[in-house]
Amino acid sequence: EAGVAQSPRYKIIEKRQSVAFWCNPISGHATLYWYQQILGQGPKLLIQFQNNGVVDDSQLPKDRFSAERLKGVDSTLKIQPAKLEDSAVYLCASSLVLDLLRYEQYFGPGTRLTVT
Amino acid sequence: GQSLEQPSEVTAVEGAIVQINCTYQTSGFYGLSWYQQHDGGAPTFLSYNGLDGLEETGRFSSFLSRSDSYGYLLLQELQMKDSASYFCAVYHGGATNKLIFGTGTLLAVQP
Numbered sequence: 036e037a038g039v040a041q042s043p044r045y046k047i048i049e050k051r052q053s054v055a056f057w058c059n060p061i062s063g064h065a066t067l068y069w070y071q072q073i074l075g076q077g078p079k080l081l082i083q084f085q086n087n088g089v090v091d092d093s094q095l096p097k098d099r100f101s102a103e104r105l106k107g108v109d110s111t112l113k114i115q116p117a118k119l120e121d122s123a124v125y126l127c128a129s130s131l132v133l134d135l136l137r138y139e140q141y142f143g144p145g146t147r148l149t150v151t
Numbered sequence: 152g153q154s155l156e157q158p159s160e161v162t163a164v165e166g167a168i169v170q171i172n173c174t175y176q177t178s179g180f181y182g183l184s185w186y187q188q189h190d191g192g193a194p195t196f197l198s199y200n201g202l203d204g205l206e207e208t209g210r211f212s213s214f215l216s217r218s219d220s221y222g223y224l225l226l227q228e229l230q231m232k233d234s235a236s237y238f239c240a241v242y243h244g245g246a247t248n249k250l251i252f253g254t255g256t257l258l259a260v261q262p
Contacts, residue, residue, distance in 0.1 A: 077252035
């Protein structure tokens with residue numbers, strides 16, 4: 036089965052520019068997550084979708100970050116305008132809850148963003 | 152609030168056994184997960200404990216004690232390829248269905 040796909044893998048932009056990341060989850064996975072991982076830290080959840088609805092966006096800086104998941108499949112995350120502190124790896128993950136004794140998230144390769 | 156604590160770094164030699172501990176404070180706890188992440192790579196699933204006790208998968212085992220809000224990952228017969236960061240993560244199930252990750256433990260396996 037194909038894994039979670041993300042693009043681009045790397046992006047370098049100047050501060051105040053905009054950038055967009057794309058994610059295609061594993062087929063059939065209803066839940067999609069976007070994480071921000073700063074060097075040396077654990078992944079931080081930015082936004083969670085269930086099908087095409089937002090479940091949790093409490094840690095998304097909504098003044099500059101936006102995300103959508105049209106048709107409940109692939110998703111885009113946008114930053115506009117970017118700041119230096121947005122330099123991080125942006126990870127997309129998807130999950131399928133089988134039962135309470137088994138839970139796993141599947142991660143894409145991530146997009147490494149450098150803001151200069 | 153929610154918090155997870157794990158050691159920042161651990162060093163061990165090939166062939167040895169290492170234990171990475173994780174303590175947590177959270178509400179809505181369903182289970183504890185462990186993920187491995189090599190430098191420049193994506194996190195990959197290692198284990199999930201939904202019940203108290205020990206789960207074993209090959210060289211890796213994971214333990215959970217809900218009463219102590221504590222878990223650990225045990226890696227046996229260490230290999231050089233086990234050098235990576237290891238994250239514990241609390242699973243919030245039900246309507247929430249999300250993971251909250253710790254800050255990670257960097258494991259260095261030496262020859």
